[in-house]
Amino acid sequence: VAPAQQPAPTPGEKLPVVEHVLPNGMTFLLLRREGAPTVSFVTHYRAGGVDEWTGISGTAHLFEHMLFKGSTSVGTKDLAAERALFPVIDAVADSVTEEFRRGALTDSGRLQRLRDRLKQLEDSARQFVVSNELDRILTENGAVGLNASTSSDVTNYFFSLPANRAQLWFVLESDRLKHPVMREFYSEREVVMEERRLRVETQPLGLLYEEFLQAAFRAHPYGRPVVGIASEIQAVSRNNALEYFRRYYGPNNAVVAIVGDIQVDTMKAWATRYFGDIPAGAEHKPVVTQEPPQRGERRIQVEFDANPSVLIGHHVPGAQHPDAPALAVLSQLMTGGRTSRLFQRLVIRDRVAAAINASQQPGQLYPRLMVFNGVPIAPNTTADIEKAVYEELDRIQREPPTEAELQKVRNQVEAAGIQRLTSNLGLAFQLSSSGALWHDWKQTFRDQAAQGRVTAADVQRVAKLYFTPSNRTVGTLVRPPKPQPTPTGTN
Amino acid sequence: MRALLVLTAAAAAAAPLAAQQDTRAQVQAMQYAPLRFQPPSPKRLSVAGVPVFLLADRALPTLSIQIRSKRGVAHLPDSLWGVGWQADNLLRTGGTTRLAPDSVDRLIEFYALQVNIFTDNDESGASVGGLARYRDQMLDLLFDMLKNPRNDSSRVRITAAQQEETWRRRNDQPGNVLGRAWAQVLRGDHPLGRSIVMPEEIAGFTPARFRWVQERIFCPQNLVIGVSGDYDERALLAKLESLFRGWTACAPGLREIPPVAFPQGPKLVYVEKDVNQTSIRMGHAGSIKVANTPDYFAAQVADFILGGSGFTSRMLSRVRSDSGFAYSAFTQWGSETDREDLFFAQAQIRAEKTVAGLKLMQEVIASMAKDPPTAQDVKLAQDNEINSFVFRFESASQIVGQQLGYALDGLPANWFDLYLRGIQAVTPAQVRDVTAKYLHADKLVTVIVGKSSGFDKPLAEIGEVTVLPVDGIKR
Numbered sequence: 001v002a003p004a005q006q007p008a009p010t011p012g013e014k015l016p017v018v019e020h021v022l023p024n025g026m027t028f029l030l031l032r033r034e035g036a037p038t039v040s041f042v043t044h045y046r047a048g049g050v051d052e053w054t055g056i057s058g059t060a061h062l063f064e065h066m067l068f069k070g071s072t073s074v075g076t077k078d079l080a081a082e083r084a085l086f087p088v089i090d091a092v093a094d095s096v097t098e099e100f101r102r103g104a105l106t107d108s109g110r111l112q113r114l115r116d117r118l119k120q121l122e123d124s125a126r127q128f129v130v131s132n133e134l135d136r137i138l139t140e141n142g143a144v145g146l147n148a149s150t151s152s153d154v155t156n157y158f159f160s161l162p163a164n165r166a167q168l169w170f171v172l173e174s175d176r177l178k179h180p181v182m183r184e185f186y187s188e189r190e191v192v193m194e195e196r197r198l199r200v201e202t203q204p205l206g207l208l209y210e211e212f213l214q215a216a217f218r219a220h221p222y223g224r225p226v227v228g229i230a231s232e233i234q235a236v237s238r239n240n241a242l243e244y245f246r247r248y249y250g251p252n253n254a255v256v257a258i259v260g261d262i263q264v265d266t267m268k269a270w271a272t273r274y275f276g277d278i279p280a281g282a283e284h285k286p287v288v289t290q291e292p293p294q295r296g297e298r299r300i301q302v303e304f305d306a307n308p309s310v311l312i313g314h315h316v317p318g319a320q321h322p323d324a325p326a327l328a329v330l331s332q333l334m335t336g337g338r339t340s341r342l343f344q345r346l347v348i349r350d351r352v353a354a355a356i357n358a359s360q361q362p363g364q365l366y367p368r369l370m371v372f373n374g375v376p377i378a379p380n381t382t383a384d385i386e387k388a389v390y391e392e393l394d395r396i397q398r399e400p401p402t403e404a405e406l407q408k409v410r411n412q413v414e415a416a417g418i419q420r421l422t423s424n425l426g427l428a429f430q431l432s433s434s435g436a437l438w439h440d441w442k443q444t445f446r447d448q449a450a451q452g453r454v455t456a457a458d459v460q461r462v463a464k465l466y467f468t469p470s471n472r473t474v475g476t477l478v479r480p481p482k483p484q485p486t487p488t489g490t491n
Numbered sequence: 492m493r494a495l496l497v498l499t500a501a502a503a504a505a506a507p508l509a510a511q512q513d514t515r516a517q518v519q520a521m522q523y524a525p526l527r528f529q530p531p532s533p534k535r536l537s538v539a540g541v542p543v544f545l546l547a548d549r550a551l552p553t554l555s556i557q558i559r560s561k562r563g564v565a566h567l568p569d570s571l572w573g574v575g576w577q578a579d580n581l582l583r584t585g586g587t588t589r590l591a592p593d594s595v596d597r598l599i600e601f602y603a604l605q606v607n608i609f610t611d612n613d614e615s616g617a618s619v620g621g622l623a624r625y626r627d628q629m630l631d632l633l634f635d636m637l638k639n640p641r642n643d644s645s646r647v648r649i650t651a652a653q654q655e656e657t658w659r660r661r662n663d664q665p666g667n668v669l670g671r672a673w674a675q676v677l678r679g680d681h682p683l684g685r686s687i688v689m690p691e692e693i694a695g696f697t698p699a700r701f702r703w704v705q706e707r708i709f710c711p712q713n714l715v716i717g718v719s720g721d722y723d724e725r726a727l728l729a730k731l732e733s734l735f736r737g738w739t740a741c742a743p744g745l746r747e748i749p750p751v752a753f754p755q756g757p758k759l760v761y762v763e764k765d766v767n768q769t770s771i772r773m774g775h776a777g778s779i780k781v782a783n784t785p786d787y788f789a790a791q792v793a794d795f796i797l798g799g800s801g802f803t804s805r806m807l808s809r810v811r812s813d814s815g816f817a818y819s820a821f822t823q824w825g826s827e828t829d830r831e832d833l834f835f836a837q838a839q840i841r842a843e844k845t846v847a848g849l850k851l852m853q854e855v856i857a858s859m860a861k862d863p864p865t866a867q868d869v870k871l872a873q874d875n876e877i878n879s880f881v882f883r884f885e886s887a888s889q890i891v892g893q894q895l896g897y898a899l900d901g902l903p904a905n906w907f908d909l910y911l912r913g914i915q916a917v918t919p920a921q922v923r924d925v926t927a928k929y930l931h932a933d934k935l936v937t938v939i940v941g942k943s944s945g946f947d948k949p950l951a952e953i954g955e956v957t958v959l960p961v962d963g964i965k966r
Binding site: 037073074132135136137139143144163164165167172175184187188189190192193197201202305306307336338348377378411415422423 | 513514515516517518521523524525526527528530550551552553584593596597599600601602603605620621622645648649652653655656657659660663664665765766767768800801802803808811812813814815816817818819839840841871874875877878879880881882884885886
């Protein structure tokens with residue numbers, strides 16, 4: 001048997017990235033680029049929403065917030081005084097949780113008194129806090145884009161600095177990783193509740209998406225909202241957050257990409273100097289739970305005072321499955337741009353929808369969903385969108401994509417691949433993410449290239465395999481029924 | 492343009508790792524080598540009388556073309572505002588006299604071009620980006636779309652149906668309700684306050700009316716052009732020359748933007764929406780223009796300190812970090828070169844802390860007078876501007892885009908130098924004076940969207956409440 005021919009490396013794979021792995025397992029991906037003297041830092045930790053244990057949903061995200069609160073030296077005026085108050089505050093917080101978890105038997109007066117006490121205690125601890133000092137140091141030094149995000153699979157932290165200040169990243173990042181302090185924890189928990197209200201509870205599509213995922217995933221934690229279930233966010237403790245940190249934030253679970261105007265040898269030396277003494281942590285293990293095959297269509301409705309929308313999801317494999325490139329191409333053929341099949345039909349020809357999109361959600365590591373999201377134009381309905389989506393998924397099984405359709409996707413893959421190389425931050429994101437998810441910074445480039453080799457037959461095969469009614473979950477947003485007038489004069 | 496060579500602490504090698512545990516002391520002791528950087532300056536030329544900015548960057552085989560027009564939707568007669576607001580959409584989707592709409596879409600997607608066309612209130616623009624080997628296809632297509640729009644009637648009907656749906660969905664999200672209510676209360680029916688097309692305007696969508704608008708916004712006398720990336724200058728200029736040939740001069744019919752009469756506060760407007768988080772915006776006339784004046788630079792620094800700089804600002808520190816009332820809280824002290832804009836503060840606060848949060852926001856604005864910014868506060872703003880200046884020059888297209896903006900706004904090519912110098916010269920006394928002169932915590936107009944039955948206290952505790960029904964928001 002002749003050996004399989006290896007595809008030629010893509011331009012991305014040929015980038016002169018230097019991979020530097022410390023003895024504790026922390027990985028640095030270093031790329032020097034010409035251009036303005038800036039440098040971008042992106043760190044991905046193999047720590048996501050799926051790694052939470054029962055009852056603490058939202059902790060991965062809450063911990064991400066906490067990592068901006070400083071360390072044993074940054075963010076404090078008197079660490080000992082601060083720490084002396086933590087057990088007192090935690091005891092009251094535990095009492096709040098105890099009262100809260102009594103459910104229908106909760107004494108609302110007592111609960112409020114306890115919450116007021118908790119706030120009072122955190123306010124008194126604040127006298128020892130230098131508020132947002134980490135942010136202040138970085139702002140002063142011209143950092144831009146300071147932020148972080150938590151997904152189901154991973155958590156990332158990022159910002160860019162003027163190139164002459166690169167060392168500051170090493171000092172501050174190693175400090176917060178070595179000596180994090182969960183100060184102002186319970187008020188930050190309130191902030192996260194507000195983030196949940198802002199993104200989910202007051203947003204019709206946010207609510208629909210959350211309930212849709214919960215319906216589609218009954219076993220796998222992809223069904224759990226990353227921001228957390230409201231009641232569980234309100235019960236997460238400082239110790240829960242620290243426990244999550246201890247389990248998943250070992251240096252061997254971190255992949256840092258540093259891209260920009262750097263001296264690679266200096267970065268290597270600083271990596272060793274600032275991060276080398278952190279002991280390795282436990283190895284990250286994939287989630288054991290697998291979503292059992294779906295045996296029948298699932299339908300949910302979410303009531304909200306808003307106009308209708310629909311989400312249609314079919315279970316598909318994770319991003320490293322051999323079918324993943326064909327599924328990505330199928331998604332492009334269906335909704336990628338104005339000439340795609342569903343856009344042409346629903347938006348242009350029939351004027352049934354204002355928008356139709358497809359994406360694979362909510363993560364990449366584990367089997368996930370291909371989600372079609374449609375917005376009908378009244379008087380057309382979500383049922384009209386569903387019908388068109390199913391018919392087009394059926395049609396592609398009978399009528400293969402043309403060579404022109406496939407060539408268009410190949411051109412888009414090539415252009416997007418080059419476009420991704422244009423910014424330090426964008427490139428750092430891709431390298432760090434690929435390194436964390438796949439233990440190989442080149443993998444994402446290979447995945448993109450693989451899409452260019454997908455054939456019409458590949459697309460037809462995956463369409464037939466995955467887009468069956470029994471593998472489907474449908475979520476629709478509907479208005480709540482108007483209250484019926486109360487009959488009068490009768491019992 | 493030329494920017495400063497910065498300007499940081501004295502050169503020194505990386506500081507020794509003296510006190511590993513005391514990170515703060517370590518950070519304070521760090522010294523940095525000066526950042527030696529001379530941002531590249533675009534070449535300024537004129538093609539067919541249109542200013543053209545060129546900046547070559549051959550690091551990647553890509554090309555970006557940006558066209559900006561100094562005319563926008565607010566320059567149109569009132570009756571054409573809705574048409575103007577969607578004129579960009581029709582330029583992109585409506586085809587050209589030479590190419591059917593589908594053919595344009597196919598070309599864009601086949602060559603994987605990024606085409607963006609916008610008509611905004613003050614100005615408009617169009618851009619295309621893609622692989623440099625498609626230079627002629629990019630330029631031919633973009634100019635054809637702008638010069639010869641077809642406004643195919645089938646695409647006009649699609650746009651009309653989509654705008655009707657946007658209108659139908661206008662109250663679905665609290666953020667949209669807040670933005671529209673705010674615009675109505677602060678700007679009335681002034682074109683600068685409009686952001687949604689009304690049904691009677693949609694009924695007036697016709698290819699001819701779109702054409703009337705497009706040829707007055709995108710015509711040579713209104714334009715500036717920027718090209719960046721991998722190009723051969725001689726061939727590019729010859730191509731641009733040929734493309735401008737036969738482009739009709741701008742026709743009359745536009746107007747200058749009329750002045751806005753902002754209302755006087757205090758005023759409290761409540762819009763009922765059944766949600767568990769209250770959206771709040773409060774503000775008044777900003778009274779500042781973009782100009783090389785001490786007041787402008789002091790106002791920029793004041794806004795940074797008050798609410799424009801995220802976690803280091805007073806607004807986010809107090810409303811989020813200290814109180815846990817909100818996820819997002821910020822201020823914006825708007826200004827333009829030719830007119831004044833608005834100052835406002837905004838937050839989304841949980842329903843049961845609405846009145847407490849609203850009072851806290853007022854208190855934070857008032858703190859600028861009661862507890863004026865210190866020299867340290869001002870220095871933080873200045874250090875941030877100076878040390879982050881390099882991020883304004885990270886890519887050739889970004890540098891060219893800046894120059895286009897300065898040219899349209901009538902600012903000098905070295906505006907960023909002037910801006911940095913202006914910011915560096917600001918003193919705490921100037922910040923105190925500018926806030927005392929222009930920010931009035933007792934005269935705020937406040938718009939609140941939420942459900943009052945879930946509030947901590949009646950809104951009447953704050954002042955007289957005007958109820959604006961959600962269906963009473965005209966636009």
